[in-house]
Each structure stands twice: as C-alpha cells, then as structure tokens.
Amino acid sequence: MAAAVAQLLLFVGVVVSSFCLHGARGTTNMDDLDFIPELTQRQAFDSDDFIFKFKKTADLTPFGNLRPMFVDFNPALATLPGDGASQNLVTVGPCAINQPHNHPRATQISHLTEGELFFGFAEENGGRSFVGGNATKGQTVIVPQGVIHFAQNLGCKEAQFIASFPHRDPGTQTTASTFFKLPLSVIRATTGLTNQEIKKIQLSVAANPNPSLDKECAKRCGIKY
Structure with missing residues (x-):
C-alpha cells in the first residue's frame, strides 16, 4: 500500500512539474515569468x-x-x-x-x-x-x-x-x-457628451x-x- 501511494505521489509530481514547465498549451511562455520554476528562471537571464x-x-x-x-x-x-x-x-x-x-x-x-x-x-x-x-x-x-x-x-x-x-x-x-x-455608450452615459464629441476626444x-x-x-x- 505504501509503495502504491509513493508511486502515485511521484506521478502527480511529474505531471505538475510538466504543466509548470510547458504550460497549459504545451510551451513555456516567457512572458509569464512569475509562474516559471526557479531553475527555468535562472536560465532565462545572465x-x-x-x-x-x-x-x-x-x-x-x-x-x-x-x-x-x-x-x-x-x-x-x-x-x-x-x-x-x-x-x-x-x-x-x-x-x-x-x-x-x-x-x-x-x-x-x-x-x-x-x-x-x-x-x-x-x-x-x-x-x-x-x-x-x-x-x-x-x-x-x-x-x-x-x-x-x-x-x-x-x-x-x-x-x-x-x-x-x-x-x-x-x-x-x-x-x-x-x-x-470603453464602449461609446459607456462614455456617453458617464460624460454626457455626444458620440461626435467623444470621437473627437478619442x-x-x-x-x-x-x-x-x-x-x-x-x-x-x-x-x-
């Protein structure tokens, strides 16, 4: 039983690590640097x-x-x-x-x-x-x-x-x-301006x-x- 639990935990760890490294879409997005594991972060800079x-x-x-x-x-x-x-x-x-x-x-x-x-x-x-x-x-x-x-x-x-x-x-x-x-209707209701006045300001x-x-x-x- 203990061996089975250990194997399960190891499998979960591998899956989670793979997800973190490759992302939900299968590739690492370097724009999401907050979510990249530390080792990968260290490789991203010199x-x-x-x-x-x-x-x-x-x-x-x-x-x-x-x-x-x-x-x-x-x-x-x-x-x-x-x-x-x-x-x-x-x-x-x-x-x-x-x-x-x-x-x-x-x-x-x-x-x-x-x-x-x-x-x-x-x-x-x-x-x-x-x-x-x-x-x-x-x-x-x-x-x-x-x-x-x-x-x-x-x-x-x-x-x-x-x-x-x-x-x-x-x-x-x-x-x-x-x-x-924002949508014209939102700006119009907020400012009291006409569509023409809003577009001029835009x-x-x-x-x-x-x-x-x-x-x-x-x-x-x-x-x-």
Missing part, C-alpha cells in the same frame, strides 16, 4: 541582468521617456522572493507630463534625481479629491497603491526620477487612454502619447512643438 542599465524604453516621445525594470524587461526579477521588486526611470522634459495613471499592484516611491516636478494623486471615493505638491532633486514622493497619479514638469528644464515598487510587475494603466477605449488622446506636452507652458518657455 549576470548582466543583475546590473541593470535601463537601456530599453517602454514609452518614448519628444517630451520624455519611461525606462522600466519590470519582470518583462529583466527576467532576474522573477527569482526574487515574495512579490519581488521593480523600478522605473522616468525622464520628463520641460513643460511635459507623465500622464495620470495608476499601478494596480504596488505602491510607488519616487526619488527625484534631477529638476523639479509637480506630483499629485486622487484618493479613492470618500477620500480627499487631490493630494499634491512640488518636489525637487533629492526629495522622495510616496504614491499609494492603485490611486490615479501624475508627475508634471511645469518648468523649462528637464526633470528625472526613479520610481521603485515592492512588486516585480506593478502594472500600469493610463487613465485617459484606458477610459476612452482622436486627440490617441494622438497625444505619454509623456505629453502642456502647450501653454511650452509657449511660456519658448518651446517649439
């Missing part, structure tokens, strides 16, 4: 990943860029215990903004390495409608998990900050572009990728766009 250089850019416009170190950019993060950790190096040009967005899975701690930025966020329903202020080089800003927040450069010089997260994949959901991808939002420019500020700073 020693260079432990000294990350922020070479890859997720968002790039003439007005700034975002260079993340999330698990999909650095497989080494998949080996960290618990929820892991990640970072994002953000450059915000003069009069530009890292548009309102939220991170559904992590709190953000941002340390300014250059310039000055206006940070702010809105709390959940029933909370304060807005919390914000200016932060300068050497200061750190705390943004609670899940809240809509932004970083805006109201000056005429470039600013930069590094955002740290207690999660290997904090997720990013940009507020305007996400909302205006085109404007799509043509204004992140980071984007505040044109009134740009005029003040003499920036051509």
Whole structure:
C-alpha cells in the first residue's frame, strides 16, 4: 500500500512539474515569468541582468521617456522572493507630463534625481479629491497603491526620477487612454457628451502619447512643438 501511494505521489509530481514547465498549451511562455520554476528562471537571464542599465524604453516621445525594470524587461526579477521588486526611470522634459495613471499592484516611491516636478494623486471615493505638491532633486514622493497619479514638469528644464515598487510587475494603466477605449455608450452615459464629441476626444488622446506636452507652458518657455 505504501509503495502504491509513493508511486502515485511521484506521478502527480511529474505531471505538475510538466504543466509548470510547458504550460497549459504545451510551451513555456516567457512572458509569464512569475509562474516559471526557479531553475527555468535562472536560465532565462545572465549576470548582466543583475546590473541593470535601463537601456530599453517602454514609452518614448519628444517630451520624455519611461525606462522600466519590470519582470518583462529583466527576467532576474522573477527569482526574487515574495512579490519581488521593480523600478522605473522616468525622464520628463520641460513643460511635459507623465500622464495620470495608476499601478494596480504596488505602491510607488519616487526619488527625484534631477529638476523639479509637480506630483499629485486622487484618493479613492470618500477620500480627499487631490493630494499634491512640488518636489525637487533629492526629495522622495510616496504614491499609494492603485490611486490615479501624475508627475508634471511645469518648468523649462528637464526633470528625472526613479520610481521603485515592492512588486516585480506593478502594472500600469493610463487613465485617459484606458477610459476612452470603453464602449461609446459607456462614455456617453458617464460624460454626457455626444458620440461626435467623444470621437473627437478619442482622436486627440490617441494622438497625444505619454509623456505629453502642456502647450501653454511650452509657449511660456519658448518651446517649439
């Protein structure tokens, strides 16, 4: 009896290991690094990943860029215990903004390495409608998990900050572009706008990728766009 139980447990272990390694569809999806066994994770990166250089850019416009170190950019993060950790190096040009967005899975701690930025966020329903202020080089800003927040450069010089997260994949959901991808009936009922007005805004939002420019500020700073 004991031998039969041992054989059964061994069989179950082999099946589970095979499923984890090959996935439900028969192949390993390297995008699902959180679910790959540790030995496979170790084979997915080399020693260079432990000294990350922020070479890859997720968002790039003439007005700034975002260079993340999330698990999909650095497989080494998949080996960290618990929820892991990640970072994002953000450059915000003069009069530009890292548009309102939220991170559904992590709190953000941002340390300014250059310039000055206006940070702010809105709390959940029933909370304060807005919390914000200016932060300068050497200061750190705390943004609670899940809240809509932004970083805006109201000056005429470039600013930069590094955002740290207690999660290997904090997720990013940009507020305007996400909302205006919803069905017309939903946007119409929420905003009171007509279909024609909504479509005009949709085109404007799509043509204004992140980071984007505040044109009134740009005029003040003499920036051509």
